Amino acid sequence: MARPRKPLLSRARIVECALALVDAEGLPAVSTRRLAAELGVSGPSLYNHFRTKDEILDAVADTVCAQVDVSMFEDGTEWRAALLGWARSYRAALSAHPNIVPYLAQGPGRRPSQLAMADAVFGGMVRAGWPKPHATHIGALMRYFVAGSALGSFARGFVDDAALYGQEYPHLGEAHLLAGHQRDVDEGAFETGLRALVDGLALRGPAHRA
Structure with a gap:
């Protein structure tokens, strides 16, 4: 079976993308619409991993503190x-x-x-x-x-x-x-x-x- 052209969406990919946006443009840059566009997926697919934008930001913040x-x-x-x-x-x-x-x-x-x-x-x-x-x-x-x-x-x-x-x-x-x-x-x-x-x-x- 051929591999998918894009990596499968995961919590880790979403958090990585959100952190990159925060670093580059600040907290206001993070939205589910923007993340979906950056990841090349449809907006609703994000909700299979996070219910809200705040949950995404919580995961981003926790990733930083984990260091x-x-x-x-x-x-x-x-x-x-x-x-x-x-x-x-x-x-x-x-x-x-x-x-x-x-x-x-x-x-x-x-x-x-x-x-x-x-x-x-x-x-x-x-x-x-x-x-x-x-x-x-x-x-x-x-x-x-x-x-x-x-x-x-x-x-x-x-x-x-x-x-x-x-x-x-x-x-x-x-x-x-x-x-x-x-x-x-x-x-x-x-x-x-x-x-x-x-x-x-x-x-x-x-x-x-x-």
């Missing part, structure tokens, strides 16, 4: 090192797909990977000796920080035009150079903030909490 490493919360890693490792992995996953971050920021909902991540972080903090309310606060704090850092680039927000800043903004005389050092600036800012957060938590850690 985040949470193993450090299960293998006995000290809690500060675990938070550092997780936050870096989390930011790497979100920074690769920044357009999905606003959708992820709504919370885990029913998404398995996000729920598993929340469970791992909360469980890891409780096992380290944090009271449950504090463990919840730490998980929320880290999510706010990581998601915010992945939404955009601080360095790219300054245009490469030295004349723009001039004498009116005397402390921004080198701001036009920031975009050329985007990685150093953005990653340096993230690491500075991350270290400050974890060091601050350590001052109120299980052995020193108020």
